[in-house]
Amino acid sequence: MKNISQEMNDFLHRSVDSHVRVAVTGLSRAGKTAFITSLVNQLLHTSTHDNLPLLSAARDKRIVGAKREPQTNMMVPRFAYDEAIDSVSLLEPQWPEPTRDVSEIRLAIKFKSNKKTKKLFSSTSTIHLDIIDYPGEWLLDLPLLDMDFHQWSESQFNALNGTRKVLAQQWLEQLAQLDLDAEADEKQLEHLSKSYTEFLHSCKNEGLHWVQPGRFVLPGELVGAPVLQFFPCQFTSDKKIIKHSYLDLLKARYHEYQQKVVKAFYKHHFASFDRQIVLVDCLQPLNAGYDSFNDMRTALEQIMHSFRYGRNNLLKRLFSPRIDKVLFAATKADHVTPEQHANLVSLLQQMVHPAWQSAAYENIEMNCMSIASIQATTPGFISSPQGSVPAIQGDNTNGESMTLFPGEVPKKLPGQSYWQDQGFEFVSFRPKHHERDEPLEHIRIDKALEFLIGDKLK
Ligand SMILES: Nc1nc2c(ncn2[C@@H]2O[C@H](COP(=O)(O)OP(=O)(O)O)[C@@H](O)[C@H]2O)c(=O)[nH]1
């Protein structure tokens, strides 16, 4: 039997546990893998380094330590943290391999509370942090839930302008050969779906982001499944649909996709998140041009519909969301000189403004900031005929050292003239050399953490 003092001791050292699920999303290449790698790495170093001064619990030295824990959801792949750290720690550092599916990692953070009530009950508290990486492309599918096959087809054909139309040529030619009333041949459907999927991929390669259905470009475990084999087609809304015809099958697959893929995602993943960070690479479309920039805005607007809980009956019917904080972060801030960071934030703010308003109305706290998860450059100055000008220095992907001023980030959504007058010179840098016993160099990951989980570490 335990004696009283031992019981007292156990009681005092009992840990108060809590649990928080943070979703990390963003379109592909936005920087999700880099962000999660850095976030985990930073937290694992809190006991030995002062690397997170903007996270108040770390600044006040209340974090005892953090460790990885086995994840609870056995159905979701593990986030490849070790592999990511291996690649940035190479003699010639490389960016982590891109991931193509949802993945998850779990950390336990032990901390000393600064709340009187909590202190009374235990000396330390533990928060179990689940971090979920999922493709932003999947959020682009939300509007599909509100559209039948005819409406969706129409919306896709309406969007076939400019670059999209050019890229769609091959698929359109094949589609023109298809008799929608003929008895469906699965092989033929597979062939045309492949052609449609290739079209969506080529849109992405051209710097366009708004692609539907989002799973077609990032199928994850569904690769090759018939539920990802359909495409929009042109027909009148009152058209009689012949049983077993191509149109009949396309409609059925679209319906299956809506129910089994899109709806299931919102039910099983989205509903369980507490906090969300949306990563946005504003620099890539600045580099690519006007069309790419506007297309990214459209894609972001679609993504943000997922946060309009209150006004969106569809989402209300599906689940009762519990996200109470959303952070928008402009990634890769180390690509520009530090005095441009403020512009980067105001540009992002303008991009997400509509969502911000509706989120505020729903009592969801929102914030915007600029970050660099894994710093690849060092800021400094170079002398020029105009005097000393800010610059960044880093190694490009071939390992050559470069010092440059990449350009000014516009403060507001730029018009076409921005690209005619100045534009933006974007260089891909490789990560800085990293020693395994040191935390990764970052910009404001601590500020992001403070917003996302600071209140849970009190
Ligand atoms: N300079 C810099 N580049 C970054 C940073 N984060 C990501 N990148 C670049 O963006 C690419 C895509 O990042 P990744 O995290 O794989 O994007 P994901 O598709 O959203 O997971 C990387 O390969 C890097 O080239 C960063 O903090 N700094």
Ligand SMILES: [Mg+2]
């Ligand atoms: Mg990734």
